[in-house]
Amino acid sequence: MLRRTLLSAVGATAAMLALSGVAMAQETVKIGLILPMTGPFASTGRQIEAAAKLYMQQKGDTVAGKKIQLIVKDDTGTADVTKRLAQELIVNDKIAVMAGFGLTPLALAPAPLATQAKVPEVVMAAATSTITEASPFIVRTSFTLPQATVPMADWAAQNGLKKVATLVSDYGPGIDAEKAFTAAFTAKGGQVENLRVPLANPDFSPFLQKVADAKPDALFVFVPSGIGAQFMKQFVERGLDKSGIKLIGPGDVTDDDLLNNMGDVALGAITTQHYSADHDSAENKAFVEAFKKANNGMRPNFMAVGGYDGMHLIYEGLKKTNGEGGQALVDAMKGMSWTSPRGPVSIDPQTRDIVQNIYVRKVERKNGELYNVEFATIPNVKDPVKAAKSN
Numbered sequence: 093m094l095r096r097t098l099l100s101a102v103g104a105t106a107a108m109l110a111l112s113g114v115a116m117a118q119e120t121v122k123i124g125l126i127l128p129m130t131g132p133f134a135s136t137g138r139q140i141e142a143a144a145k146l147y148m149q150q151k152g153d154t155v156a157g158k159k160i161q162l163i164v165k166d167d168t169g170t171a172d173v174t175k176r177l178a179q180e181l182i183v184n185d186k187i188a189v190m191a192g193f194g195l196t197p198l199a200l201a202p203a204p205l206a207t208q209a210k211v212p213e214v215v216m217a218a219a220t221s222t223i224t225e226a227s228p229f230i231v232r233t234s235f236t237l238p239q240a241t242v243p244m245a246d247w248a249a250q251n252g253l254k255k256v257a258t259l260v261s262d263y264g265p266g267i268d269a270e271k272a273f274t275a276a277f278t279a280k281g282g283q284v285e286n287l288r289v290p291l292a293n294p295d296f297s298p299f300l301q302k303v304a305d306a307k308p309d310a311l312f313v314f315v316p317s318g319i320g321a322q323f324m325k326q327f328v329e330r331g332l333d334k335s336g337i338k339l340i341g342p343g344d345v346t347d348d349d350l351l352n353n354m355g356d357v358a359l360g361a362i363t364t365q366h367y368s369a370d371h372d373s374a375e376n377k378a379f380v381e382a383f384k385k386a387n388n389g390m391r392p393n394f395m396a397v398g399g400y401d402g403m404h405l406i407y408e409g410l411k412k413t414n415g416e417g418g419q420a421l422v423d424a425m426k427g428m429s430w431t432s433p434r435g436p437v438s439i440d441p442q443t444r445d446i447v448q449n450i451y452v453r454k455v456e457r458k459n460g461e462l463y464n465v466e467f468a469t470i471p472n473v474k475d476p477v478k479a480a481k482s483n
């Protein structure tokens with residue numbers, strides 16, 4: 093009798109534990125944040141992780157009555173690792189959302205898993221136009237290179253530049269930038285010479301020598317975030333800073349993470365992009381101040397704002413679905429609009445890509461620090477590659 097009572101008591105406790113286990117699993121919404129935290133693109137990981145954590149610190153870790161758990165994983169910038177980590181996070185950790193993705197190959201690798209498992213993939217960094225077409229579960233809060241680049245071509249044509257050399261990292265976003273610039277600038281009568289440099293361990297000097305010899309009006313450069321300082325060093329070593337050849341491009345090369353340490357060589361560079369730490373708005377001032385305070389004075393760059401807005405999209409999406417993930421969450425994200433530190437943004441319901449202002453900026457010294465100072469705004473720019481396809 094006693095034994096039976098004991099056994100049933102044990103059984104009841106086990107059942108209760110199992111039940112509360114289920115309840116606990118339902119109460120927690122896990123976000124798998126996969127980033128390059130080591131290797132040449134670690135600055136992207138560092139910026140996005142800091143921004144995601146800041147967002148959670150500011151908004152709390154409960155949404156729609158569920159606890160939000162952020163699981164950060166380092167893919168070292170290697171696509172096979174990204175894919176394996178995504179698989180483990182989906183199968184073992186039962187994540188509701190995966191996010192991050194510091195480079196184009198890293199965003200593409202888990203796309204089939206997102207589709208198969210119906211897990212939304214929020215791309216916070218990678219910026220090749222086609223990425224959102226790799227899965228209907230991909231939503232992007234970064235930008236696309238054509239989106240940032242077409243305004244650069246327009247500015248170049250309007251400001252009397254006739255001959256431009258392009259120098260891009262030889263992979264998805266670089267090729268996107270090269271094509272977008274070349275098409276838009278030649279359509280306005282400009283002349284272009286295209287040069288491509290390997291993504292891994294780039295040696296810019298032979299290309300810069302070619303540019304020095306060809307003497308174009310401007311050099312248009314795309315290198316991914318984190319590489320701009322290496323480029324600038326070789327730009328000076330080849331004497332291009334004194335050649336009168338203007339430096340232009342999408343804003344990745346004068347990335348806020350590195351800009352302040354580049355020195356006077358960067359002064360006067362004209363770039364087009366969606367984010368500057370110097371952006372003049374109340375939202376951005378509060379963001380920059382809080383980000384610096386939480387990260388030993390580190391200045392947020394465009395990767396950080398992609399991470400911060402990605403968390404916002406996930407939080408607001410979960411509020412709408414009452415904590416549900418899957419297709420409902422992707423649907424909730426479509427068409428969402430808000431005021432980001434970068435300015436007004438929305439998610440295009442057709443393409444799941446971000447629509448945002450692109451700013452024309454010039455590197456200037458302000459209060460002793462180098463900034464990309466915005467001086468013109470092109471409002472509500474869609475990714476032009478996908479916009480052209482839908483016409």
Ligand code: DHB
Nearest residue numbers: 195196218219316317344
């Ligand atoms: C990509 C990576 C970057 O660091 C960047 O600045 C732009 C694009 C990419 O791989 O998609």
